[in-house]
Structures are given as C-alpha cells and as structure tokens.
Amino acid sequence: MFKRIRYRLLLSYLAVFASLLGIFAIAVRFAFTRSLSEQITDKLTAIGKVAAANVEFEKGHLTVESDFRPQDLIAYHQGLQWFDTQGNLINQQGKTVLNLPFLPNKIVQIQTGKVPIQVVNVPIIASDNGELVGYVRVSQSLEEFDETLQKLDLVLGGGIIITLVFSGIGGILLTRQAMQPIEESFQKLKQFTADASHELRSPLMAIKINAELPLQYPEEIGPKDAEKFQAIASATNQMTRLTEDLLLLARTDKVPDQNRDTLNLTSILENLIQLYKPQAEAKQINFKFELIANFQLIGDAVQLTRLFTNLFENALYYTPSGGVVEIKTSRIGSQLYVNVQDTGVGIAPEHIDKVFERFWRADQSRSYWSAGSGLGLAIAQAIAQNHGGLISVTSQLGVGSCFTVRLPTS
Numbered sequence: 001m002f003k004r005i006r007y008r009l010l011l012s013y014l015a016v017f018a019s020l021l022g023i024f025a026i027a028v029r030f031a032f033t034r035s036l037s038e039q040i041t042d043k044l045t046a047i048g049k050v051a052a053a054n055v056e057f058e059k060g061h062l063t064v065e066s067d068f069r070p071q072d073l074i075a076y077h078q079g080l081q082w083f084d085t086q087g088n089l090i091n092q093q094g095k096t097v098l099n100l101p102f103l104p105n106k107i108v109q110i111q112t113g114k115v116p117i118q119v120v121n122v123p124i125i126a127s128d129n130g131e132l133v134g135y136v137r138v139s140q141s142l143e144e145f146d147e148t149l150q151k152l153d154l155v156l157g158g159g160i161i162i163t164l165v166f167s168g169i170g171g172i173l174l175t176r177q178a179m180q181p182i183e184e185s186f187q188k189l190k191q192f193t194a195d196a197s198h199e200l201r202s203p204l205m206a207i208k209i210n211a212e213l214p215l216q217y218p219e220e221i222g223p224k225d226a227e228k229f230q231a232i233a234s235a236t237n238q239m240t241r242l243t244e245d246l247l248l249l250a251r252t253d254k255v256p257d258q259n260r261d262t263l264n265l266t267s268i269l270e271n272l273i274q275l276y277k278p279q280a281e282a283k284q285i286n287f288k289f290e291l292i293a294n295f296q297l298i299g300d301a302v303q304l305t306r307l308f309t310n311l312f313e314n315a316l317y318y319t320p321s322g323g324v325v326e327i328k329t330s331r332i333g334s335q336l337y338v339n340v341q342d343t344g345v346g347i348a349p350e351h352i353d354k355v356f357e358r359f360w361r362a363d364q365s366r367s368y369w370s371a372g373s374g375l376g377l378a379i380a381q382a383i384a385q386n387h388g389g390l391i392s393v394t395s396q397l398g399v400g401s402c403f404t405v406r407l408p409t410s
Helices: 002-053 070-075 143-215 223-254 265-282 301-318 349-354 376-386
Strands: 055-058 061-064 078-084 089-093 108-111 117-125 132-141 261-264 286-290 296-299 324-332 335-342 390-396 400-408
Touching: 002 055, 002 078, 002 117, 002 132, 002 143, 055 132, 061 078, 061 089, 070 078, 143 223, 261 265, 261 301, 265 286, 265 301, 265 324, 265 335, 296 301, 296 400, 301 324, 301 335, 301 376, 301 400, 349 390, 376 390, 376 400
Parallel strands: 286 324
Antiparallel strands: 055 061, 078 089, 078 132, 108 117, 117 132, 261 296, 324 335, 335 400, 390 400
C-alpha cells in the first residue's frame, strides 16, 4: 500500500517539476528566439541603410553603386535587391534573395520553405529633397537561425531530462524519508489492533456463553428477559466477527510462507458454490458458474477461501430476488482471473475507488447484515495483494457489479 503511495507522490512531484521546467524552457526559448530575431532584423536594417546611401537619383532614375562585394554576400547567405517606387527590380546582388512579390508596406517578410529567408525593406530617401525614390530589400537565410534554435532545444531538452533524473533519485529518497514515520505509525496501529482484537476474544466469548446459557432454559426466564439475552448474544456475535476481521487484516501481510501450497482453485470455488447454492435458491437467485478445470496456483487455502467467501456473500446480499450471480474463470499467460458478476444494485462511479476501504459503505445508514463488520471487501483485497494479485471492480447503478480477482500462478 505504502509503496503505491510513494510512487504516486514521486510521480506527482516529477509531474509538477517537469511542468515547471517545461514552462521555464518555453519561456527561455521564446525570449531567445525573439531576441535573436530582433538582432537579425536590426542587422539587415543597418545593411539596408548602407545600401540605400550608395544609391544616386538623377533625372527620375536610380543608379546603384554598391560597396558590398558579391562574394561576401554569398558567404554570409545574404542578398540585396533595389526597387523603384513602382516596385520594379533595378538591381540585385547575392544568391539569397526573396522570390515573393515586393511589398513596400511590409517592413519584414519571411519566406518559408526548404531554405527559409527573412527580408527587411528599407526605403531610399533622396538627400536633396527628402522624397521617397525607391527601396532596398535585404535578404538573410535563416538556416543558421534554425540550427541555433535546434541546438538550444537539445540543450534545454537534455538539461530537463538530466534534471528530472537527478530529481527522481532525490525524490525517491525524500518520499521514503517522508513516508517512514507514517509507515511506522501504521505498523504500530496494526499491532495495536491485532493485540486489542486478540485480547477481546476471551471476554467476548465469556459474554456470549453467559448470554446463550439462559436461552437454553426459556421456561426459567420471562419473554422480555429472553429478548434481552437474544440481543446481547446477537451483539456479541457481531463484535466477535468484527474482532476476528480486524485481527485478520492486521495479520494479512504476515502469513508465513510455509502455509503456501499448490492449490486447485477450481475445487475451492466449486466447494463454495455448493455451500452458497441453498442461500441463492432461497432468495430465488440464478447462481451460474463457468469454471476451468484444474485451475492451479500457489497460495494459502484458508486465505483464498475467505477471499471468495466474502465476494460470494457480497454478491448474494446485494442481488435482489430473481437476479443472477455468475462465476467465471479464465487464464491469460501466468495470470488467473476469477470474475464474480451480479445483477445487484450496483455502485455509483464516485464510489468505485472507495469500495475496498475499511468500514466504508455506500449507504452509511445501513445496519450490519449477517453479523457483517463492513470489512469484507477490504479483507478480500488484502488477501489478493498478499498473494501478489489484485481485485478490480466495474459497476453500474441499477445494472450490477463485476469483481475481477487476478492471481499469479506462482
């Protein structure tokens, strides 16, 4: 039980920490990408201004006198294009140029594709009258930009993974240390429960004997006294059943290995079916079963009998007259499965996770039934887990429930 809690705490801690790291990484990447994009835009703008300063405007025509060497532009994966005010291309340098239509109103353009390109449009202003005479479009390949982002993603991703690994190791130690006092307290509580239940056996037995003795001689006591002694005997039986169940739960994980033998689970189920058939017939319940022959596993016969006894009693109690209780067995690999399905009242979805809790009942006002202690399903689950298995349940209100017991063959 505590192992699952530790795993859940560890996973929750890692999930929260991974979310925070992911948010941090996204924020870093966003800030870095924006800063790098602004640097590229500023650099291209500066190049465009230099290129625009080398343009002469005479008699309505632009004359380009570029100081940039074509080989430098090619080496830096850049390109220059000069346009007049009508958007007509006048001259260009470099191989990295944009193929998109010229849009003078758009300062920054990005061309996606095999080779992504970013361009900045810089206006050319005549020096004598300050009129707009043309535009310079500066292009820059974004391959290095994308490679830089990929390296950043690798660094951030690797950093997150390494941090989560070390955090997981630290989380295991921390959760173990945090759960240790709780586990020790729980063990002390279990020991106290076992000791108290054991000590209650003798006084309860004495009360039961003394309460039943007068009932054997009804002629010596009045009717009202007989009712009182009967109530005392009934309450004593309930308390005895409760103490036995608590003692069993407290000692479930201490079943000695020498009690484990190779068992025929089919025989155990067949014996229980024969035992509860009269109860099913008295309640007009169709008790069906479909068992695989020679269903063998290693376990404690007494414990497993108690497990399926609790499930059978639970199914028969909550199934109304005319209903069906069906027992099926199957095998998948090294796992044995036993389904106990009924057409009873069912369990609400919000209560599914609580059915194996001690003393929990969907109807809290319901009184004890058949001297029941409210621990039947908790005991069944504890026995299954003690055998390396598990009990799961599916249910629907007004339709019925299906308890599936999974047990390993060895």
